[in-house]
Amino acid sequence: MKLLSTSALAGMLALGAAMAQAETVLNGLFMSQSAYSEADVRAMADAFTAAHPDIKLNLEFVPYEGLRDKTLLAQGSGSGYDVVLFDVIWPAEYATNGILLDVSDRITPEMKAGVLPGAWTTVEYQGKQYGMPWILDTKYLFYNKDMLAKAGIAAPPKTWAELNDQAKIIKDKGIVEFPIVWSWAQAEAVICDYTTLLSAYGGSFLDANGKPAFASGGGLQALEYMKATVDAGLTNPNSKEYLEEDVRRVFSNGEAAFALNWTYMFNLANAGDDSKVKGMIGVAPAPGVDGISKISAMNGSMGLGVTKTSKHPDEAWEFVAYMTSQPTQNAYAKLSLPIWASSYDDPAVTKGQEDMIAAARVSLAAMFPRPTTPKYNELSSLLQVAIQEALLGTNTPADALANAAAASGL
Amino acid sequence: MERRSPAFTVVIYASALLLAAVLLIPILWLFLMSVSSAADLAAKPLRWWPADLDFSRYRTLLTWEPNTMGQAFLAAIRNSLSVAFMAVGAALLVAIPGAWAVSRNPQMEWSLYALILTYMLPPVALAVPLYLGLSWLGLLNSTFGLAMIYLSILAPFTAWLLKSGFDAIPRDIEASARIDGARLDQILRILILPLAAPALSTAALFALLLSWDEFFYALLFTSDQKAKTVTVAIADIAGGRVSDYGLIAAAGVLAALPPLLIGLLMQRAIVAGLTSGGVKG
C-alpha cells in the first residue's frame, strides 16, 4: 500500500510540477447560498479568469456550518485552500491559530479610504487585517406597510418599546396573530438578534479585561426583552426553532408584520415569485432604546482572506482584490451592498432599492461586533443555550446568562 | 393448524392494515410533498392532495446542465453509486475467504469478533486522523478514497453475515469434493458460493445500504462534485437557503429510490438469508 501511494504521489508531483509551469491553480472555499448564489460567485470568478488566463480557479461551495470546519481541517492537512470566505466572528480564532495571512501591508491607502469605516472590523484582529470585507450585512427591521396602515400606524417604530406597542395594536386589531417573527433557533442566528438588542440597550459582551459582561446591564435587558415579547404573545412562539429562511417564509406569507433579517430578504419578500406580500415591504434600521441609542445593528459581514498555507499568496490576493473591487461589488449590489462608501451615491447601485440604501447607510455605520475572542465559538454555543433556556422558561434570563458566563472560561 | 376465531382474524387484518399504513404513509407523504405546489405546502391546515401535480422540481434536479443544482445532484448520485459498488465489491472479495476460514475453523472465531469490535468506534473518534491520512495519500475528495474507508466499515459486517451463511452449508459437500482432488478456490467458486447465494445477496445488500447511507465521513472527506455523495448533497439542499419544501422532498425521493428499489427487489433474499444462515444465537 505504501509503495503504491509513494509512486502515486511521485507521479502526481511530477504532473503537478509540469502543470505549475503552465498555470497557477487556486482553490477557493465559499458558502453555498450566501448573499450571492453559487452561480453569481462563479460568474464573478469567470470574469477574473478571463482577465487572468494563467490562473485556474477551483471553487468549492459548502453550507455555512461547513465553512469553518473545512477551513480548519484543510489547514491541518497542509494542502488545501488558497482563498477562504470567513464570517466576521472568526478572524480572532483564525489569526490566533495561524490560518489567515496578515494582509495589512497589501491593502493600499486607496482601499483603506474607499471602504466604509465600519466594514474593516470584519477582518481585523489586534490591529491587523486578515482579508478584505466582501459581503457586508446587518439585520434590519422589515415591516409590512399594508398591515401597519391597516392598524393606523404611520411610521415604523423607532424604539424597541414602540415596536412592542405597534405589535400589540396589530395583534389586538386581529390583523395577524403573532406580529413579530425572529430567527431564534439554537444557532448563530439567535446570537445575531441578541447582539442587535444588546447594542440597543448599550450593553457589552466583554469588559475591558476580557471578562464576561453580558450577564448584567444591557446584555441582561436584551434577553429580558426577548422573553417579554414571547410572553406577551407578540412574538411567534415558533421563533425558537426558526432560522433566517423560516423567518422569510413566514414574513413572505403575510403571517407577520415585523421581522428582523438580513439584506437578502428585502428583494425576495418584496418582489420574489413566491411572496404573498409583494410591494408591501418596508425596511428600517433596527430600533434603539430611549435614552441609550437611536438605532441598533450588528456586524454580520463576511470577508475573503488568503490562507497562510497557500502556495500562491500573490495570485490569491489578486483574486481577493478583484472579487472585492468596486466594479464587481457594484454589479451585484442588489444582492449585497457594496463595501465602498462612494457606491452609495451611485444611482446605478441605489436604483430600485432606495429604501434599503437609506436604511443601510445608517445601519452599516453603526454595526456592533460580536466578541472578538479566539474562543468565540464556545462562548456563542453557551449563549445560544442560555437564550434558549430563558425563552423556554427553564431558567430565568439572569441565571441563564450567569451560567453561560461562568462556563465560558473567560 | 389451529382454526382461528373470527375475532382473532379481524384483529390480524386490522393490525396488518395498520402496519401497512405506518410503513407507507411517511414515504407516500414525502412523495406528495415533492409534487405539491409551494402554496399547497404553506396552507394551514395542509392540503393533503395537491390540486395539480407539479413535477417541476424533478426537472430541476434531473438536469445535466452545467452549474445547476441538477447537475450537482446527479453527480452526487453517480458518486454514491460508484463508491457503493467499489466498496461492496471489495468487501465481498476480502470477506469471502476470511468468512470461509472462520466458518471451517471455529477456533478462529475470536478474530472475527475482534474485527467487529471496530464497529463500536463512533465515527467521530477516527475522523481527524482519517482526514489527515487521506490527505497525505492525496485521496481527499475522491470516490476511491471514500470507498477505501467504507470498505473497512463494511468488511466486518459482510464477513460476519457470510460466516453464518457458510455455517449452514454442510461440510460433507466440500469433503467429498476435496477427495475428488478439487482445489480450495474451485470448491469455493463452483460449489459453495452458489449454495451460499442467499447469504451473499443478504450480505451484499446490507453492505450496499450501509454504504449508501453513510453521511459523516462523506461530509468531512468530500468537497465537490467529483466525490460528494448523495447524502451530503441532500443535507446541503435541506440545510441551505432553499425554502421550497417540495424541492427538499423531491431530492429526498430521488436519493431514496436506489436503495428502496434494491430493497424491494431483494427483500426475499434478505429473509431467506436471515433464515438460512443468518441470525441464530
Place this chain on the structure above:
Amino acid sequence: MPTIPTTLRPWALMLPLLVVILGVVTWPLFRTVSLSLSDAGLVATSGNFVGPDNFVKNLGSRAFQAAFLNTAWFTLLSVGAELVLGVLVALLLNQEFRGRTLLRALMILPWALPTVVNAILWRLIYNPEYGALNSALLQLGVIDSYRSWLGQPQSAMLAMVVADVWKNFPIVALIGLAALQSVPRETHAAAIVDGAGAIARFRYVIWPYLAGPLMIALVLRTIEAFKVFDIIWVMTRGGPANSTRTLSILVYQEAFSFQRAGSGASLALIVTLFVMLLASGYVAIMRRSALRG
C-alpha cells in the same frame, strides 16, 4: 502457488480481511488515543502530554453527564420500542393471511430509506408551521392549535425517537420473523394439542428460538443508538437548549467546534469503552442463557 502450511492456511485466507480493516482503523485509533492523552487544540496540531486529565475532566463535566443521560435515554426508548414493536410485528407476519407477502416486502421500505432522508422527512413532518403532523392532528381534533414538536426539550427527544424507531423496527421485526420461522411446526402443534394457551406457548415453545436472534438485534441496535449522530445532527443539531445533545454530537463539538481535539478524543474513547462494555455484557448474558437452554 506456494504451498502454505495447512495450519496457517486459514489465516492466509483471513489476511486480506485483516489488512483491510486494521489498515484503516489501527493508525487512526492509535492517533486518537495519543490525542486523548494530550491537550491538542487546533484540530491538526499535537499538544502536550497531559495524561488522564482529559478523561477526568470530561467524566466530571456536567456537559458530559447530560449528554450521557440524553444518549442513554435515547437508546433506552429507541431500542425498547424497536424490540417490542419488532416482536409484535414478527408475530403478526408469522400468521397466515392474504397480502402477507406484500406486507413483508413493504417492511423493507423504512429500513432502506437513507438515514439522512428519514431525518429530513420527519423534520418536515414536525415543522411547527407547515408540518403534516400538526395539520393531521388539528384536523382530527386531537390538538386545538399547532405545536412545536422539535422546539420543546421534552417533545424533541421523543419526536426523534419516533423517527428513529420508524426507520429501524422493521429490521428487528424481520430478524424476529426469521427466528419465528425456525420454530419447528411439530413442537408448536404438539403444544396446542397438549392444551397450552397462547402465552404458555410463547414462553416455552417460541421464546427459546426467538431469544438468540433478538439478543443479536438488541446488541446491534444498542450500539447504533449509542453512536447516534446523523439523525440528531440533521433534525435538531442537539437543541433545543442541548436537550437532544448526545455523546457523538458532544464529541464533534469538542473536537471541531471548540477546537479541543484532545478532549474530544478522550470523549470518543469513553463512548467506545462504554459501548464495548454494554456489548460484552449482552454477550455474556447470551452465552449464559445458551448454556442453560
